[in-house]
Amino acid sequence: MRSEWSEVQISEVCELIVDCVNKTAPKVDEVTPFKMIRTTNVRHGRVDTSDCKYVTEEVFEKWTRRAKVLPKDVLLTREAPIGEVGMIRQNENLFLGQRIMQYRADRTKLIPEFLLYSFQSNYMQHQIRMHEGSGSVVSHIRVPDCLKFNIKLPPLPEQKAIAHILGTLDDKIELNRQMNETLEEMAQALFKSWFVDFDPVIDKALAAGHDIPEPLQQKAEKRKSVPEEQKLIRTNPQFGDSHEPVEWPDSFTFTEELGWIPEGWEVTEIRELVSKVSKGTTPRKNEIIDLDEVIPFLKARDISDDGTISSELDMIPEEVHLSSLKRSILESGDLLITIAGTIGRIAQLPVSLNNSNCNQAIAFIRLKDKSQYNNLVLFTLKSDFTFRFISEKIVQAVQANISLETVNSILVCIPEYHILKHWNALSDPIMDRIRANKEENSVLSSLRDTILPKLISGELRVPEAAQIIADHV
Known part of the structure; x- marks a missing residue:
C-alpha cells in the first residue's frame, strides 16, 4: 500500500555520501590495477570500467582517503552531464574522478538497487534538475544539495x-x-x-x-x-x-586506389552501389509550432559508438517530415554515418524506425542491392581503413564535419561473386x-x-x- 511508504531525505537512509576530491588526479600511460572513474563512465544505470584512466597506487590511496568505492555503491554525476547514475557491480580498485558523488545505502533501511532505480525515476530526476547550479556556464548540482534529495521509501x-x-x-x-x-x-x-x-x-x-x-x-x-x-x-x-x-585466388593484382588486392577482385566507390546518399536538416522553429510531433528524429548524439540507436528520440511533426524534410525520410536498412560533431559512428536503421527522419549531422546510405552488399559495405564503413580515410577529409569549421562527397567516395573492395x-x-x-x-x-x-x-x-x-x-x- 502506498500509505506504507514514507518520504525521507536521502542522507537519512545512506551510511555514506561522499564527494570526489576536487582536483584532477595525475594519470599514467601504462595500465595499472588502479582506475579513475570519470563522468563519461557513468551511463544508463551502469558504470563502465573498461575505458578508465589509470593512476599509481600512491595516487589511488591519496584519492580514496575519504572512502573506498565498493560494490553496490551508487554514483551520481553532478556536472557534465548532470543526473547520470550507475552502480558499481564488481570489486575493483576504483576511485572517483571530478564531479561525481558516491552513495552507500544503509541496508537496514534502503536496498542499493532500489536507490539506483529511484535516482532514475522522474521523481528524483525532477529534483536533480531543480538543484542545477545557477549563474554558471555549465549546469551543475552543488555538493550540499546532493545530500538533500527526497526519496520515497516503501x-x-x-x-x-x-x-x-x-x-x-x-x-x-x-x-x-x-x-x-x-x-x-x-x-x-x-x-x-x-x-x-x-x-x-x-x-x-x-x-x-x-x-x-x-x-x-x-x-x-x-x-x-x-x-x-x-x-x-x-x-x-x-x-x-x-x-x-x-575457390580462392592464389595471386594479387595492383590497384591505384587500394594497392595490392586479390586477382579478380575490384575496387569501387560507394556511389556505384547506392540508390541514394543524402543527409537531413533541422526544421525551423516556426515550422513546428502547434503541430503534433509524431515522427522520430535522429541526431548524431542518438548513435552510440557500438551502433546502438537511442530509444529516447526527439520527434517532429509529420507535416514537416513530408515537406521540408522529405529528402531525408529514412527507410529500414539504411546505413547511417555521423558526419558532424562526433564523426564516423555507424548504425543501421531498424525496422522499428522505418519512415523516421534525421538532422544534418547524419548521412544515410541506401544500397541498390541490400541483400548482396549490405554486410560488406557495413563492415567496410566500420573498418580502420575507412576511419583513416574520412579523418583525412574532416573540415574544421564551427563544427567539424565531412561532406556527402566524402561519403560517396569511400572505397569498397568487392570480391568475386x-x-x-x-x-x-x-x-x-x-x-x-x-x-x-x-x-x-x-x-x-x-x-x-x-x-x-x-x-x-x-x-x-x-x-x-x-x-x-x-x-x-
Missing part, C-alpha cells in the same frame, strides 16, 4: 521486489548487449581476415609457391605460423554452412541475430522506462508489473 520487502522486477529487465538487456558485442567481434574478425588481410588468398599463394607482393610479406610470414587446420576455414558451425567449397555469396552465408545469420537482439532490447528498454517511474512512485504494484513483463517477454 518497506524493505517491497523495495527488494521492485528492484528484482527492474533488475530482471536490465539483466536481459545487458545479456543481449554482451551477446551482440561477441557476435560483432566474430563478424569483424572474419571481415578483416578475408577483406583486409586477405588471409585465405595469402594461404593459397603460399601453397602454390607464388611470389607475395612486398607490402603483404609481413602478413605472409604470420600466416606461415598458423596451423593448417585453421587455414581457409569455410564454415562457422554456430551459424551454419554454405556447403559449397570456396562466389566469395561474396559465401561471406553473406556466414555473416547474414550473425547480423540477423544482432538485429533481433537490438529490437528486443528496444522493446525491453521501452517497457522498463514505462514501468520504472510507476513502480518507484507506488502507482504500479509489483504483481501488476510482473504480469506486464510476462505479457511482453
Whole structure:
C-alpha cells in the first residue's frame, strides 16, 4: 500500500555520501590495477570500467582517503552531464574522478538497487534538475544539495521486489548487449581476415609457391605460423554452412586506389552501389509550432559508438517530415554515418524506425542491392581503413564535419561473386541475430522506462508489473 511508504531525505537512509576530491588526479600511460572513474563512465544505470584512466597506487590511496568505492555503491554525476547514475557491480580498485558523488545505502533501511532505480525515476530526476547550479556556464548540482534529495521509501520487502522486477529487465538487456558485442567481434574478425588481410588468398599463394607482393610479406610470414587446420576455414558451425567449397585466388593484382588486392577482385566507390546518399536538416522553429510531433528524429548524439540507436528520440511533426524534410525520410536498412560533431559512428536503421527522419549531422546510405552488399559495405564503413580515410577529409569549421562527397567516395573492395555469396552465408545469420537482439532490447528498454517511474512512485504494484513483463517477454 502506498500509505506504507514514507518520504525521507536521502542522507537519512545512506551510511555514506561522499564527494570526489576536487582536483584532477595525475594519470599514467601504462595500465595499472588502479582506475579513475570519470563522468563519461557513468551511463544508463551502469558504470563502465573498461575505458578508465589509470593512476599509481600512491595516487589511488591519496584519492580514496575519504572512502573506498565498493560494490553496490551508487554514483551520481553532478556536472557534465548532470543526473547520470550507475552502480558499481564488481570489486575493483576504483576511485572517483571530478564531479561525481558516491552513495552507500544503509541496508537496514534502503536496498542499493532500489536507490539506483529511484535516482532514475522522474521523481528524483525532477529534483536533480531543480538543484542545477545557477549563474554558471555549465549546469551543475552543488555538493550540499546532493545530500538533500527526497526519496520515497516503501518497506524493505517491497523495495527488494521492485528492484528484482527492474533488475530482471536490465539483466536481459545487458545479456543481449554482451551477446551482440561477441557476435560483432566474430563478424569483424572474419571481415578483416578475408577483406583486409586477405588471409585465405595469402594461404593459397603460399601453397602454390607464388611470389607475395612486398607490402603483404609481413602478413605472409604470420600466416606461415598458423596451423593448417585453421587455414581457409569455410564454415562457422554456430551459424551454419554454405556447403559449397570456396575457390580462392592464389595471386594479387595492383590497384591505384587500394594497392595490392586479390586477382579478380575490384575496387569501387560507394556511389556505384547506392540508390541514394543524402543527409537531413533541422526544421525551423516556426515550422513546428502547434503541430503534433509524431515522427522520430535522429541526431548524431542518438548513435552510440557500438551502433546502438537511442530509444529516447526527439520527434517532429509529420507535416514537416513530408515537406521540408522529405529528402531525408529514412527507410529500414539504411546505413547511417555521423558526419558532424562526433564523426564516423555507424548504425543501421531498424525496422522499428522505418519512415523516421534525421538532422544534418547524419548521412544515410541506401544500397541498390541490400541483400548482396549490405554486410560488406557495413563492415567496410566500420573498418580502420575507412576511419583513416574520412579523418583525412574532416573540415574544421564551427563544427567539424565531412561532406556527402566524402561519403560517396569511400572505397569498397568487392570480391568475386562466389566469395561474396559465401561471406553473406556466414555473416547474414550473425547480423540477423544482432538485429533481433537490438529490437528486443528496444522493446525491453521501452517497457522498463514505462514501468520504472510507476513502480518507484507506488502507482504500479509489483504483481501488476510482473504480469506486464510476462505479457511482453
